[in-house]
Amino acid sequence: xxxxxxxxxxxxxxxxxxxxxxxxxxxxxxxxxxxxxxxxxxxxxxxxxxxxxxxxxxxxxxxxxxxxxxxxxxxxxxxxxxxxxxxxxxxxxxxxxxxxxxxxxxxxxxxxxxxxxxxxxxxxxxxxxxxxxxxxxxxxxxxxxxxxxxxxxxxxxxxxxxxxxxxxxxxxxxxxxxxxxxxxxxxxxxxxxxxxxxxxxxxxxxxxxxxxxxxxxxxxxx
Amino acid sequence: xxxxxxxxxxxxxxxxxxxxxxxxxxxxxxxxxxxxxxxxxxxxxxxxxxxxxxxxxxxxxxxxxxxxxxxxxxxxxxxxxxxxxxxxxxxxxxxxxxxxxxxxxxxxxxxxxxxxxxxxxxxxxxxxxxxxxxxxxxxxxxxxxxxxxxxxxxxxxxxxxxxxxxxxxxxxxxxxxxxxxxxxxxxxxxxxxxxxxxxxxxxxx
Numbered sequence: 001x002x003x004x005x006x007x008x009x010x011x012x013x014x015x016x017x018x019x020x021x022x023x024x025x026x027x028x029x030x031x032x033x034x035x036x037x038x039x040x041x042x043x044x045x046x047x048x049x050x051x052x053x054x055x056x057x058x059x060x061x062x063x064x065x066x067x068x069x070x071x072x073x074x075x076x077x078x079x080x081x082x083x084x085x086x087x088x089x090x091x092x093x094x095x096x097x098x099x100x101x102x103x104x105x106x107x108x109x110x111x112x113x114x115x116x117x118x119x120x121x122x123x124x125x126x127x128x129x130x131x132x133x134x135x136x137x138x139x140x141x142x143x144x145x146x147x148x149x150x151x152x153x154x155x156x157x158x159x160x161x162x163x164x165x166x167x168x169x170x171x172x173x174x175x176x177x178x179x180x181x182x183x184x185x186x187x188x189x190x191x192x193x194x195x196x197x198x199x200x201x202x203x204x205x206x207x208x209x210x211x212x213x214x215x216x217x218x219x220x221x222x
Numbered sequence: 223x224x225x226x227x228x229x230x231x232x233x234x235x236x237x238x239x240x241x242x243x244x245x246x247x248x249x250x251x252x253x254x255x256x257x258x259x260x261x262x263x264x265x266x267x268x269x270x271x272x273x274x275x276x277x278x279x280x281x282x283x284x285x286x287x288x289x290x291x292x293x294x295x296x297x298x299x300x301x302x303x304x305x306x307x308x309x310x311x312x313x314x315x316x317x318x319x320x321x322x323x324x325x326x327x328x329x330x331x332x333x334x335x336x337x338x339x340x341x342x343x344x345x346x347x348x349x350x351x352x353x354x355x356x357x358x359x360x361x362x363x364x365x366x367x368x369x370x371x372x373x374x375x376x377x378x379x380x381x382x383x384x385x386x387x388x389x390x391x392x393x394x395x396x397x398x399x400x401x402x403x404x405x406x407x408x409x410x411x412x413x414x415x416x417x418x419x420x421x422x423x424x425x426x427x
Contacts (some may be wrong), residue, residue, distance in 0.1 A: 007322045011308075018310035018346075079304025082272055088296035088325025222273050 004089030005097040012101030022070065026106045027113065030063040034117045045122050052121035053131065053182035060110050060135060060178075061171050064142040067106040068167070069160050071098060071150040072217065085221055095217065096210035099140075099147040107139030123186070130185040130195075137198040138178040144209035145170050151216035174201060223247050224269070224371060224402060229278035231264050238264055239426040240277070244419065246402050248370060251393070251415035254406040256423030262406035263303060265423065266375050269404065270300045296325045298371040299362060305355040309348040313337060313358045316347060321365050328365050336364040340385070356380045363392050372396060374405040386411075 016023050037055050038048055075081040084094050114135050115128040123131070149167035153159035181194035223246060230240035238261030246252050254262045267273040269280055271287045271294065280287045287294045307316040314333050321328045337344060340361045347355060360377060372393070378386050390413050393403050397415045405411070 004323060004325075007319060011311075011319050014315070015308060015310055078308065079302055079306035080308060082300070082302055082304075083306050083320055083323060085272060086270060086295040086298070086300055087323040088292055089323075090292055 001089050001093055004087060004093055005100070008084070008094055008097035009101045009104070012098065013104065016101075016105045022067070023105050023109070026063050026067045027109045029066055030059050030110055031113065031117070033059040033062065035120065038121070048121050049123060049186075052118060052123050053179040053186070055121075056114055056117055056131065057135075057138075057175050057179040057182075060114075060139060061142065061168065061175060063110060064106060064139065064146060065164055065167065067102065068146040068150045068163060071102055071147060072154050072220075073150075073159075076154055076221075081217070081221060085217065091214035091217065092210040095147060095151070095213040096144075096206070099144045099210065099213070102147065103140045103143040107135075107143055110139060111135045127182060127185050130191050131182050133195060134178045134181045134191075134198060137195065137202050138174045141174050141198070141201050141205045142171060144205040144213075145174075147213040148209055148216055151213040151220055154217070154220035174198070177201065223283060224404075225281040225284075226269070227279050227281065229265070229268060229280070230276045231261055231268060231273075232276045233261070233264060237276075237427070239423050242278070242421070242423075242426045244421055246404065246419065247417075248400045248402055249397060249415075250402055250417040250419060251397050251413060252402070252404045252419045252421060253410065254404065254421050254423065255408065257408070260423040260427065262423060263375055265421070266300070266302075266373050266404065266406055270298055270373050271295060272300075297369055298373055299324065299366040299369050300373045300375075301359055301362065301377060302375050305347075305359040307347045307355060307358050310346060312344050312346050313342050313350070313361070314344045316358060317361060317365065320362055324366070324369075326365060326368070332365060336361045339364055340388070353380045353382065353385070357385055360385075360389055363389070363396075367396060367399070370401045372401065372403045372405075374403070376407060377405055378407060378411060 034055055041047060072081060075084060085091060087094055111132055114131055118128055118131055146167050149163050153163045153166065156162060177194045177198045181191040184194060185191040225245045227243055229242040231238045254265055256262050264273060268275045282290060282294050314337060317333050317336060340357045342354060342358055342361065347358060350358065363372065377389055381389065390411050394413045394415060397403050
């Protein structure tokens, strides 16, 4: 079973390596969106500092959405999805591996680059670890919830728009906890509560999302 | 071994076939025949569990395949319409990943041998022609000789004469080894098998 996870993750990472532009697109989108706000709002340090956590988190949600459409669609188009459905490991395990690979390619780079964006907004350095930790806990949840939506909208016309309508409302709790934790820390309070709730969301998503997306994949593949 | 009980299939509100029953044991060859749109692919997809039939069931060793799931799917290889290869990966990478996902342990040497047998160079798939992609998909058969069930959808489409003969020989050898092979094709292939059955979808429509 672990061999199947390793195989799917290796496959998806290898594919991402061969198509680096796809990975770069999502990351550049994140950087550009977060850079647009200071240009539009004006260089008011206090204002920028107070909106920074929210802006970074919303940009992370949108950037994650951007790459979700390809999660299963490419495999569906060339027939490899059928082979994944017929693999020797349970489909839930395969779906979990796909979500993990998606996070490694499109979530982890955001975690790593977020402190740089925070610097641009003039956030105090003490907040970087909280911001990075909240993204580290939250972005895998985005990938896993997103994989359910991507599986459900597979092969539909206009699936991309439907996917965002379906998934973005489900991202709200993650957004509230994630941005909330950084704001708490900025106000000088302990962000532990929000971070623990994010960790709880992560555990619940890891336990249930792969099976939900497996069931959705079975329906969509018919 | 494999049993279809009273299968019916409807696609887009149109009934493709109904009341279809047959059984297949090891060492038997089954051809699914019928004109375009008669449901050959649907029947094959039902038989490997990708599609649920409108009525009836497919049994493997007496148990329903919907319940067996990966217990069943690890015993079969399905080669569908699409070549099921990734354009950005090389042929060898595609084969290695497909086999590992199917739970088969194959060595790089075996993969190289399969490539040679099907006269494929280890290029990225996007540089190959349609026929070569088809061959890359069928090269999996050479690595799946331990599996008791092969389900092949139009295996001879887009193949040249020598490749067709190679695949026919592979199928014949696999049936002789005691495995069951099901293939969908308009025309009868020249495959030697002691028991050769036919499911004609026109008769079951």
